[in-house]
Amino acid sequence: MALSGPVGLVWLRRDLRVSDHAALYHALRSCAQVHCVFLFDAAILAPLPRADRRVEFIQRSLESVDAGLRALSGHAEAGLIVRQGLAEQEIPRLAQQLGASAVFANHDDEPDALARDARVRRALEAAGVALHTYKDHVIFERSEVLTQSGSAFSVFTPYKNAWLRKLNAFYLSAYPVERYAQQLAPRPEGERRRVPSLADIGFEPTNLHELPLPTGSEGAQQLLADFLPRMADYGEARNFPAVKGPSYLGVHLRFGTVSIRELARLAWNAAAQEQNPGAAVWLSELIWRDFYHQILSHHPHVAVQSFKPAYDAIAWESGAQAERLFAAWCEGRTGYPLVDAAMAQINQTGYMHNRLRMVVASFLVKDLGIDWRWGERYFAEQLNDFDLASNNGGWQWASSSGCDAQPYFRIFNPISQSEKFDGAGRFIRRYLPQLAGLPDKLIHAPWLAGPVERAAAGLELVAAGTVPGPASYPRPLVDHAEAREKTLARYAVVKGAVV
Numbered sequence: 001m002a003l004s005g006p007v008g009l010v011w012l013r014r015d016l017r018v019s020d021h022a023a024l025y026h027a028l029r030s031c032a033q034v035h036c037v038f039l040f041d042a043a044i045l046a047p048l049p050r051a052d053r054r055v056e057f058i059q060r061s062l063e064s065v066d067a068g069l070r071a072l073s074g075h076a077e078a079g080l081i082v083r084q085g086l087a088e089q090e091i092p093r094l095a096q097q098l099g100a101s102a103v104f105a106n107h108d109d110e111p112d113a114l115a116r117d118a119r120v121r122r123a124l125e126a127a128g129v130a131l132h133t134y135k136d137h138v139i140f141e142r143s144e145v146l147t148q149s150g151s152a153f154s155v156f157t158p159y160k161n162a163w164l165r166k167l168n169a170f171y172l173s174a175y176p177v178e179r180y181a182q183q184l185a186p187r188p189e190g191e192r193r194r195v196p197s198l199a200d201i202g203f204e205p206t207n208l209h210e211l212p213l214p215t216g217s218e219g220a221q222q223l224l225a226d227f228l229p230r231m232a233d234y235g236e237a238r239n240f241p242a243v244k245g246p247s248y249l250g251v252h253l254r255f256g257t258v259s260i261r262e263l264a265r266l267a268w269n270a271a272a273q274e275q276n277p278g279a280a281v282w283l284s285e286l287i288w289r290d291f292y293h294q295i296l297s298h299h300p301h302v303a304v305q306s307f308k309p310a311y312d313a314i315a316w317e318s319g320a321q322a323e324r325l326f327a328a329w330c331e332g333r334t335g336y337p338l339v340d341a342a343m344a345q346i347n348q349t350g351y352m353h354n355r356l357r358m359v360v361a362s363f364l365v366k367d368l369g370i371d372w373r374w375g376e377r378y379f380a381e382q383l384n385d386f387d388l389a390s391n392n393g394g395w396q397w398a399s400s401s402g403c404d405a406q407p408y409f410r411i412f413n414p415i416s417q418s419e420k421f422d423g424a425g426r427f428i429r430r431y432l433p434q435l436a437g438l439p440d441k442l443i444h445a446p447w448l449a450g451p452v453e454r455a456a457a458g459l460e461l462v463a464a465g466t467v468p469g470p471a472s473y474p475r476p477l478v479d480h481a482e483a484r485e486k487t488l489a490r491y492a493v494v495k496g497a498v499v
Ligand SMILES: Cc1cc2nc3c(=O)[nH]c(=O)nc-3n(C[C@H](O)[C@H](O)[C@H](O)COP(=O)(O)OP(=O)(O)OC[C@H]3O[C@@H](n4cnc5c(N)ncnc54)[C@H](O)[C@@H]3O)c2cc1C
Pocket: 238, 246, 247, 248, 249, 250, 251, 253, 254, 285, 286, 288, 289, 292, 352, 353, 354, 355, 357, 358, 361, 379, 383, 385, 386, 387, 388, 390, 391, 392, 393, 394, 395, 398
């Protein structure tokens, strides 16, 4: 490959690792000296609360990138450059200071990121610097997997089949960054600073250090090593929130502290072995991730509207009553223990089990009649692994407004979901200790407990929506059977709609 110039700048965004990295590989292949930068983007950070687990996760992961670059290059000063500010100002400024003729980055197809990159590209071009971008975050992006008629898939199973038909070892192979690591250049004198602390960027520590969520590439490898022996059981175990079934790698995939190629390769190879049925199921989940990314890429309107336009005619609850119901849902005081325990999980840890994401999303939309966008926004604020494409896909699936969503008349029953997936109430007891003394059969619907059973459990039932104390729990906000009827009537506007 021809050298594009002596100096290149790699701009890290959702790819915080130094191995198997598309943009870094291409920069090293085509430039004699390569620098790496991460920008704490003022436009992204400004609206966030001052304590945000994602910001802390990023800050710690950058320390790992910094150390990784030094180790890879063998230069003590070939670490990461970290800047703060607006991308369209800071990236061109740094490129000029370094004398870079090209900036290399990996694709980010979220609408705001595309708009940002267009601004950065224009500013770089004005300064005579090229911006080269690459696929890195998914196995197949944009229009790489299309139907036979050349359009985007909107149903998962045929997409998955086409995805699997297209897959071969090439798409899963790692970019051998280490082969060219000697091109990593020492940082110029003025840039030899350590990665800024949280305080340096105006943030406060969170409870991240108390969570079983190790950061950086080492953290991802630790979680992966823990998951690999469990992968065979994933198909069954992933449904039960009290069981250690999933990989917990979502946040690492979100920030690219692990390569999707590494994970998909492991799953694909393991799926080929008959004794590993869970691997095919796990691979399928990774394909869902690609699926939702290509949906967002082809249909960016989903970020604000229903994928199926007819669903935007639904009249959701509004006003003070809606606000009251929504606050009770956010704070986990709906009176439905599985829903409330799940909300406690997201509020305390930033994680929520996939089964529970489906249950609480369905409950908000189809039991409380609240617009799915409210729930989507709350998840976006709380989830460590928040990703616009997957979060939007999940919410539109639950509200039936999305591509390949569940039909609108399928409404999860929060009690039977609880009995089926947390039968012994182990998950509920972990997050709602005031219910711990109830017998298993009553823990899913505490309002059915009689005075004797409540007294034996040391539990007081309080009015619906009340903030519970250490020994009390609210009565249900709504009656599920009545809510179901109301929802079917609410959704009648979409009946027969052509989508
Ligand atoms: C309402 C709702 C909102 C969601 N919001 C997000 C989100 O913001 N970010 C996010 O990554 N996932 C989201 N999901 C999908 C899924 O719940 C999480 O990916 C999963 O729970 C993360 O845990 P894990 O890493 O242990 O997953 P595992 O079960 O180990 O799965 C491995 C990886 O596959 C991908 N994956 C798994 N299931 C899905 C899925 N249904 N859709 C897309 N990708 C999937 C994720 O990258 C995940 O990390 C959402 C699902 C729902 C129903």
